[in-house]
Amino acid sequence: MQTLSFGERLSLIRNNKSFGKQTLALELGVSDKTIERWENNLSEPTLNEVKQLAKLLSVSINFLLEGIATSAEDNNTLTSIQKQKSIIHNRTEAYNFVNEIENIDEAFFLELFNISETQILCNLELIIKHGNLELFKAINEKYDFYIETEISPDVTCLSNANAKSRKQITTRKHPIILEFRDLQNTTNIEFYKYALELLDTKIAKEIEEDKQRRAYGIRYNITDKTPILCSALDNVYFDFENDSVNNIILFLLDNGAYIRQHYVDDGHTHHFKDTFMTNFVRSTIINYNKLKSKIVT
DSSP: TSSSSSHHHHHHHHHHHOOOOHHHHHHHHOOOHHHHHTTTTTSOOOHHHHHHHHHHHHHOOHHHOOOOOOSSSHHHHHHHHHHHHHHHHHHHHHHHHHHOOOOOOOOHHHHEEEEOSEEEEHHHHHHHHHHHHHHHHHHHHHOEEEEEEEEOTTTTTTGTTTOOOOOEEEEEEEEOOOOOOGTTTTOOOOHEEEHHHHHHHHHHHHHHHHHHHTTTTTTOOOOOOOHHHHHHTSOOOOOOHHHHHHHHHHHHHHTTTTOOEEEEETEEEEEEEOEEEHHHHHHHHHHHHHHHHHHHH
16 A cells, blocks of 8 residues: 555545545535546645545545554555455456457456455356357366355244345366256357267276276276266257257267156166157157258258
8 A cells, every 4th residue: 555646545445435436525525526636646635635534534644645554444444455456456357368258248247257355256157158168168277166056944944934045156176177967058069069078088088097907907987978968968958949959959869868767766766768759859850950941941
């Protein structure tokens, strides 16, 4: 704070205390243009105005003029301003980084990121829903992600009868390995292709590890791709009039997924392949695409 000009210091303290220029000007009996000139170092307040400013902003005159904290309130204000500056720095850094890849408006940026003085977190569900794979990859190299879930209170407990649900934030450190379970909010097939590419890479490494361990009589547990793809298909909302959804369904079917039926036996859920429905869905989408192409031509 000592290295700042008076105008910069006044602006930071005023914003920190949630004083608008007009409100502060009204309290001092000056115009908001006068406040603006002070903050831009184009003019200076009188000694009497400095005293009034310090009183209104709850700081000492020394802190306001020199940036030297001489009271507990000064120290609290200084800590708060340093936190505010860190948040602004982090926000500016993330905003500039994102806009080098895609020009997004500020409102969406603020919705996309959760920024504090110590960390920059990107909303995983929202960035995937946004649909720009290259932007996701770039963010994944630099920032951590968070997932926001709503926790409902246990209404069976009398003390929670009027309780409201609360939001819980779970952090995932970067770089994350994108999985099909992350893709429920997107109809961009490129994300599905990327998730499959990552899954295939993982399985290839496991196969190589298995070869090396077999030499010592040890088996390596290799991931079974089919159940993962089937689960991904389970999470796709079928909409035969949506080309993007149809392309995702065919992509998953072509790579080994199938429609499953479920039954519960002795408390355990079992799955089995529904060959009829799998073939029916595939043929329906293919025939729908053929019919639509004929209508277009």
